[in-house]
Amino acid sequence: MKVFIDPPNSLVLFDIVERFGHEPLSAMAAIQEKIDNLEIDMPPMNMTLDDVVRGLKYAGVEVPSGIRGRLAMWGPMIEEADAAIIMDDAPYSFGCVGCERSNEMLKYLIKKRNIPILHVVYPSDEEDAKNFVISAKEFLEGLSK
Amino acid sequence: MTIKIAELSCGTEYSSVQHEIEKAALSVGAKMVYPDVSADDVDDAVKRFGFNPRSNQLKLMIARATSLADGKYDADAVFICTCFRCAEAALVRNELRRFIQDNTNLPVVTYSFTERLKAPQMLTRMEALVTIVSRKELLARERQTGLTAGLDSGSSTTKAVIMQDNKIIGKAWTTSGNVIESADQVLMEAMKQAGIELKDLEAIGTTGYGRYTLGKHYNAKLVQEELTVNSKGAVWLANKQRGEATILDIGGMDNKAITVRDGVPDNFTMGGICAGASGRFLEMTAKRMKVDIEDLGPLAMKGDWRNAKMNSYCSIFGIQDLVTQLGEGKTFEDVAAAACHSVAEQVYEQQLQEIDIRHPIIQVGGTSLISGLVKAVGEILGELPIVPPDSQYIGAVGGALLSSGFL
Amino acid sequence: MSEERETRLLMISPNSMLTPDQLVRSIHAMNKEVKVKETCYGCLVEGRRDIVKEVLCQVRKKYTNEVFSKRRAYPAGDPRRCRAQHGTRPGYCQLEAEWALLSNVQYGLECADRGETVEQTPVKGPFSVRDFKRICEE
Incomplete structure (x- = not known):
């Protein structure tokens, strides 16, 4: 199954989803689609004005352009997802997940899909990590492949 | 020599404007760089800075600014930019600009962009940063x-x-x-x-x-x-070559506010999205009132803006307000004063917030000849600007x- | 090209005794048609998607719970993301932060392998106003 991960660029979540037999839907895949397009020369990410305009599907023009651009990239993936794992309060979310308002909207869009969602807490010690991994494992194994 | 402009930004890549920023820099012989920081630096920097934004990219901006302030990363100028309409980023952007000015000698410019930003809009700002770095002696x-x-x-x-x-x-x-x-x-x-x-x-x-x-x-x-040429002309005309000053130039198309120290500019803001905050609006006002632009100032001096409020941020709607006010029988004097007040207020709200005003304020450019506008600026800033002789000739x-x- | 090329970032858990050099050598020893680039945290593996996945599968088998992986959007050495061009990009801090988390995740995976179950820890809620009032009055 296709499992959306949030933060969408997380190494840990990507690895866990894949390890337990599912396909992670990540920011990396979406960005690769863009940067491998040889017809556009807009480094570093080949984001175009049209992409940002497509973000209007998720948020109005009064919303900052960076949020609309991010949503334009993640929105289609969320629509494609069969399930999602969300790490709440991940303190390491830099880069594409550097905007907290975008991240809040992202969580909301996932919730609106009515797909199976697992919320995990950022593990701050070994016991937390154990609970995080085991609950992710149980969740992922419970999804039909 | 390539000038290294440190970029402290949030949202540029996802707004599809990063390429435009880099293109503008390249065309004036500069290059955008990101000060190196590690994840640990981010937490320390945010604690030290004292402002803890929710968005991590803004925290990263703070860490990068700290790296510049501590001299750990070598750059020639700083460009701080964030998405237009993001309140959290606007607070961080402005405070970081102050932080850089307090802790470094680097020229800095701030900007808030939309996805429509194109390289030519950035060109004058980038060029000014490069001029300040490479033509210090001049x-x-x-x-x-x-x-x-x-x-x-x-x-x-x-x-x-x-x-x-x-x-x-x-x-x-x-x-x-x-x-x-x-x-x-x-x-x-x-x-x-x-x-x-x-x-x-x-x-x-x-x-x-x-x-x-x-x-x-x-x-x-x-x-x-x-930006740099006008500020030199302004301090020369006003005979304020030493010490600090703020140059305010409300232009026909865009407005400039430049702070100088000993005649050398170190921070500036340039805006030009809305004609409602420019000299063009006053021209339109004069035309609608069928008076010469030269007469608009003296008219406004005699009027009181409070009697003819204009609550508009757009030249089109502004003129509509003006027509309504005239239709209601408000005097030309009050309406002229209201138009001047509206421009001054918008310049204050949209632009002067992006710099720290230093005294004295020297108002220049063609619009500085409109006495009513100078009075309005003075009222809003609490200090009457100096208008040097030949102020329209600064450039x-x-x-x-x-x-x-x-x- | 996107269907074809896959670039993988392989990161070694801080608790592991494995070094990037050993990891790279062991991938080379698999004799697969992939490019391998050693990095400070592990390595980058790049090649055709199916081959890269085979490599990953073998790495996971050999170094269970010690090596973690995610896709990388940019090909190895792409100037658009190269540190030498501009300085560190935002994603760098994230990798650093996630690297620090890996030893805990490794421990979690080992527990899962042993069949351990989730321990419910009581969630601390906000202190009730009534209790607080009572303490103040005491």
């Missing part, structure tokens, strides 16, 4: 020498000034039409006043929108953006002054 010049001319090809008017031995000996202006023809006309007129011919001129400096075209046409020794004077540095 910008420190306080006296004009020899026989030189300055040409300022602005969006509304074209101005020429002839200077000799630190004195203005000829000056002329006209409304801008064809860039070269308008410049030729004012240059001829100014030379006639000065009693000289083109061949006598030892150097020419050009600035304003048409600077490149004129620079090529006249083989000018100095072709430089209007041309700056061009003549700085080009003499090449003799």
Whole structure:
């Protein structure tokens, strides 16, 4: 199954989803689609004005352009997802997940899909990590492949 | 030498504007760089800075600024930019600008962008950053020498000034039409006043929108953006070459606010999204009222803006407000005062928030001749700006002054 | 090309005794048609998607719970993301932060392998106003 991960660029979540037999839907895949397009020369990410305009599907023009651009990239993936794992309060979310308002909207869009969602807490010690991994494992194994 | 401009930003890549920023930098011989920081630096920097934004990219901006302040990363100038309409980012952007100014000697400019940003909009700002870094000695010049001319090809008017031995000996202006023809006309007129011919001129400096075209046409020794050139002209005209000052230039198309220390600019803001906050709006007002633009100022001086409130942020709706007010029988004086107040208020709200005002305030440019506008600016800032003689000639004077540095 | 190329970032858990050099050598020893680039945290593996996945599968088998992986959007050495061009990009801090988390995740995976179950820890809620009032009055 296709499992959306949030933060969408997380190494840990990507690895866990894949390890337990599912396909992670990540920011990396979406960005690769863009940067491998040889017809556009807009480094570093080949984001175009049209992409940002497509973000209007998720948020109005009064919303900052960076949020609309991010949503334009993640929105289609969320629509494609069969399930999602969300790490709440991940303190390491830099880069594409550097905007907290975008991240809040992202969580909301996932919730609106009515797909199976697992919320995990950022593990701050070994016991937390154990609970995080085991609950992710149980969740992922419970999804039909 | 490539000038390294440190970029402290949030949202540029996802707004599809990063490429435009880099293109603008490249075209003026600069390069955008990101100060190196590690994940641990981010937490420490945020704690030290004392402002803890929710968005991690803003935390990263803080860490990068701290790296510059601590001299751990070497850059020549700083460009701070975030998405337009993001409140969290606007707070961080402004406070980081202050932090950089308090802790480094680097010139800094801030900007809030939309996805429509294109490289040419950034060009003047980037060029000014590069000028401040690479032409420090030239910008420190306080006296004009020899026989030189300055040409300022602005969006509304074209101005020429002839200077000799630190004195203005000829000056002329006209409304801008064809860039070269308008410049030729004012240059001829100014030379006639000065009693000289083109061949006598030892150097020419050009600035304003048409600077490149004129620079090529006249083989000018100095072709430089209007931010640095105007600020030099302003401090020379106001005789405020030493100490601090803020130069305010409400232009026909865009407005500039520049802070200077000993005549050298170190921070500036340039805005031009809305005509409602520019000289153009006052021109439209005068036209609608069927008075000469020269008469608008004295009219406004006699009026009270409180009697004819204009609550508009757009030149179109602003004129609509104006028509309504006139229709209701408000006096021309009050309406003129309201128009001046509206422009001053918007300049204050949209632009002067992006810099820290230093005193005195020197108001220049064609609009500084509209006394009602100067009064309105004074009321809003709590201090009447200084308007030096020949204040509309700042760009041309700056061009003549700085080009003499090449003799 | 996107269907074809896959670039993988392989990161070694801080608790592991494995070094990037050993990891790279062991991938080379698999004799697969992939490019391998050693990095400070592990390595980058790049090649055709199916081959890269085979490599990953073998790495996971050999170094169970010690090596973690995610896709990388940019090909190895792409100037658009190269540190030498501009300085560190935002994603760098994130990798650093996630690297620090890996030893805990490794421990979690080992527990999961042993069949351990989730321990419910009581969630601390906000202190009730009534209790707080009572303490103040005491």
